[in-house]
Amino acid sequence: MTARASGTGLPGLNRVLIWFNDPRNWWGPNGLLAHIREHVVYTAVIVTVGIVIAVPLGLWIGHTGRGIVLVGGIANALRAIPSLGLLVVLIVELSPHISVAGGAGGLLARGSIPYAVPALIVLLILAIPPILTNTYAGIQAVDPGARDAAIGTGMTATQTALRVELPGALPLVIGGIRSATLQVIASLTVAAYAPLVGGLGRLIVDGDQNLTDPHFGYPAMVAAGITVAVLAITVDAVLNLVQRRVVSPGISGRYRRHS
Amino acid sequence: MSDLWQYLQANQAQIENWAGTTVWLIVLPLLIGLALALPTGWLAARYRWVYPPLIGITGVLYTIPSLVMFLVLPGILGTRILDPINVAVALAVYSYALLVRSVADALRSVPAEVLAAASAMGQTSTQRLLGVQLPLAVPVIAAGVRVAAVSNVSLVSVASVIGVPQLGQLFTLGNNTESLTPIVLGLIFFIALALFLDALVLAAARALTPWRRAVAS
Numbered sequence: 001m002t003a004r005a006s007g008t009g010l011p012g013l014n015r016v017l018i019w020f021n022d023p024r025n026w027w028g029p030n031g032l033l034a035h036i037r038e039h040v041v042y043t044a045v046i047v048t049v050g051i052v053i054a055v056p057l058g059l060w061i062g063h064t065g066r067g068i069v070l071v072g073g074i075a076n077a078l079r080a081i082p083s084l085g086l087l088v089v090l091i092v093e094l095s096p097h098i099s100v101a102g103g104a105g106g107l108l109a110r111g112s113i114p115y116a117v118p119a120l121i122v123l124l125i126l127a128i129p130p131i132l133t134n135t136y137a138g139i140q141a142v143d144p145g146a147r148d149a150a151i152g153t154g155m156t157a158t159q160t161a162l163r164v165e166l167p168g169a170l171p172l173v174i175g176g177i178r179s180a181t182l183q184v185i186a187s188l189t190v191a192a193y194a195p196l197v198g199g200l201g202r203l204i205v206d207g208d209q210n211l212t213d214p215h216f217g218y219p220a221m222v223a224a225g226i227t228v229a230v231l232a233i234t235v236d237a238v239l240n241l242v243q244r245r246v247v248s249p250g251i252s253g254r255y256r257r258h259s
Numbered sequence: 260m261s262d263l264w265q266y267l268q269a270n271q272a273q274i275e276n277w278a279g280t281t282v283w284l285i286v287l288p289l290l291i292g293l294a295l296a297l298p299t300g301w302l303a304a305r306y307r308w309v310y311p312p313l314i315g316i317t318g319v320l321y322t323i324p325s326l327v328m329f330l331v332l333p334g335i336l337g338t339r340i341l342d343p344i345n346v347a348v349a350l351a352v353y354s355y356a357l358l359v360r361s362v363a364d365a366l367r368s369v370p371a372e373v374l375a376a377a378s379a380m381g382q383t384s385t386q387r388l389l390g391v392q393l394p395l396a397v398p399v400i401a402a403g404v405r406v407a408a409v410s411n412v413s414l415v416s417v418a419s420v421i422g423v424p425q426l427g428q429l430f431t432l433g434n435n436t437e438s439l440t441p442i443v444l445g446l447i448f449f450i451a452l453a454l455f456l457d458a459l460v461l462a463a464a465r466a467l468t469p470w471r472r473a474v475a476s
Contacts, residue, residue: 013334079409080453082416085446088430092437186324193420193434204326208421211340222334225327232322 015219016226025215025223032227038198039231043184046120050127050180055173058135062169063161068136075129083122084190090118091194112196119191126187127180134176138169167248174243178236185232189225200224200231263447266440274426278448280343281425284418285411285456288347292354293404300362301388310363317356325349325414329421343425346418353414354407361403365396394468401464408456412449 019025026032061067098114108116142165150164166173192201207213207221244252267274303310328349333340336348369392377387419427429445465472 013331016334080412080450080457081446082413082427082430082449084416084420084427085430085442085449088434088442089439089446091434092439092442182322186322186326189324189326190417190420193431201326204330205420218330218340221330222327225324225330229323229327232324233319236322 013222016222019215019219019223022215025220032200032203032223035198035200035202035224036227036231039185039188039200039228042123042188042199043181043235046123046127046184047177047181050124050131050184051177053124054128054131054176055135058132058173059139059161059166061132062136062139063157063165065140071136072133075133078125078129081125083126083187084193086125087118087122087191087194090121091115094118109196109198112198115194115196119188119194119197123184123187123191126183130179130183131173131176134172134179135169138172138176139165141172142168168251170247171243171252174239174247178239178243181235181239182232185228185235189228200228204228262440263444266444274429274444277424277426277428281415281427281448281452284343284346284350284415284425285408285452288350289354289404289408289411291351292356292358292407295351295355296358296362300359301366303359303363304366314360314363317359320352321356325353325417326420328352329418329423340421341423343418343423346415346423346425350411350414354411357407357410358400358403361400362396365399365403366392368399369395397464397467398471401460401467404464405457405460408460409453412453412456416445416449 024031028034057071061071095114095118098117100113139161146164146168147160150160155163188199189201189204191197192199192205201224203216203220203224207217207224209216211217211221213220299313303313329345330340332338332345332348333342336345338344373395374387374392377391378384382390415425416427416430418425419431422428422431426445426448429441429448433439433442433445
């Protein structure tokens with residue numbers, strides 16, 4: 001604590017460039033690239049699980065109009081819970097009860113599962129509300145005329161939901177997925193507060209142990225931080241492209257009739 | 260429950276100190292963010308070409324993870340890594356990034372006929388902005404402020420991962436000593452703070468828009 005409290009002797013930001021220029025910091029099992037890979041895979045897994053849970057639920061809620069007050073209230077209340085606090089509760093209460101010693105390939109280190117589970121739960125709790133609320137809000141915002149027309153042409157409720165309401169709500173649904181993804185990418189750095197959980201947050205949290213170390217201290221923390229920001233911006237740009245491709249031009253407004 | 264009370268009494272001075280820091284770390288950046296977002300949001304609403312670049316840049320700012328911001332700011336500002344100023348500046352940036360969009364969208368959502376009516380009544384553009392457009396924009400701006408307030412509460416606690424002294428320290432402390440009491444206490448504090456701020460913003464918005472109640476009844 002004393003070394004940190006008086007820590008005006010931080011290595012300067014130019015050390016970060018030197019850090020990036022050292023190939024030893026890029027390759028190998030503890031290198032930047034390995035951490036980026038873990039970060040991306042964790043994010044993909046969490047967001048996919050979030051979509052699988054939240055999109056069908058949001059579709060049902062939006063279609064039937066049932067449970068909006070309840071789910072909206074819960075989603076808002078979840079936002080007020082600090083994720084770090086929840087993570088620590090789960091690490092202290094849940095982790096000792098999980099006794100899986102193994103790991104999973106190069107992604108989960110041996111013995112990391114008791115800590116990965118709390119991190120996963122916390123991140124899912126962050127990822128679900130934006131997707132869920134955007135999905136049902138999107139379904140409800142679908143032009144009632146289009147819905148009536150679908151029913152009028154003899155579509156069943158399921159067909160209406162999947163072929164009219166979902167495509168119509170797609171811009172908002174993807175908007176929800178984008179903000180959930182950004183949340184997860186950012187919060188994975190906090191999740192690294194759980195021991196042994198990988199990703200770029202590992203470099204940030206571990207760097208705090210010895211700030212002045214040229215390889216694992218402040219320069220590594222900032223380098224990992226910059227990488228997270230670049231990753232977040234890149235992933236968001238990719239999802240923006242996906243959105244342009246999958247949303248029908250008639251809905252996104254890119255198609256305009258010239259009369 | 261008695262555990263919580265005992266812990267609170269035993270560590271009263273420390274917790275009061277942290278609570279004070281936590282509150283100003285949440286509220287001050289929110290106010291600064293709003294103060295900066297009002298004029299720039301107005302610019303974006305007034306001049307169409309300002310809107311896309313401003314929203315683009317603030318969108319990118321918002322994607323930068325908080326932990327990263329807390330770490331990079333000392334290098335830029337020349338502050339110590341544990342200085343609460345870093346957290347305050349970071350949260351002001353996030354509040355601004357969130358609110359500038361709310362302000363611009365809120366001002367733009369005021370119907371053109373209403374503005375035309377104000378002009379026809381002989382109001383100058385300043386009178387119209389402050390007396391008509393801004394008050395009518397309050398509900399949408401307030402919705403943005405609510406989100407910013409609650410997200411600030413959550414972000415402040417993250418600063419304890421690197422050790423900035425505030426109530427989030429209860430979490431790291433609980434983790435290091437493997438005791439649930441400080442963690443639960445911390446959760447109660449943060450959730451209460453979020454709910455309180457949310458209610459405060461809501462009440463302020465109601466007080467600023469008396470005509471909405473008149474119509475509703």
